[in-house]
Amino acid sequence: MYRGYGDNPSKAGAASYVQAFYLLLAGPGAEYLKISKEIGGDVQKHAEMVHTEQIKEVITFREKN
Numbered sequence: 001m002y003r004g005y006g007d008n009p010s011k012a013g014a015a016s017y018v019q020a021f022y023l024l025l026a027g028p029g030a031e032y033l034k035i036s037k038e039i040g041g042d043v044q045k046h047a048e049m050v051h052t053e054q055i056k057e058v059i060t061f062r063e064k065n
Contacts (some may be wrong), residue, residue, distance in 0.1 A: 018061075025054060 008036030014022075029051070 021058075025058075029054065 017051055033047050036043045
């Protein structure tokens with residue numbers, strides 16, 4: 001698993017834009033989720049919704065390709 005987001009895209013031979021998306025999720029996206037959990041309340045709810053939408057987009061992309 002690549003930080004919780006499936007196979008490492010660089011090893012899988014993914015396109016550069018896919019690799020960039022994974023890095024965004026694994027870096028700033030993961031940090032945002034972590035900090036939002038510490039803050040809690042509406043901030044945490046928002047981060048969880050954003051994270052869920054990102055996962056749905058990744059799944060949809062994989063299904064189409």
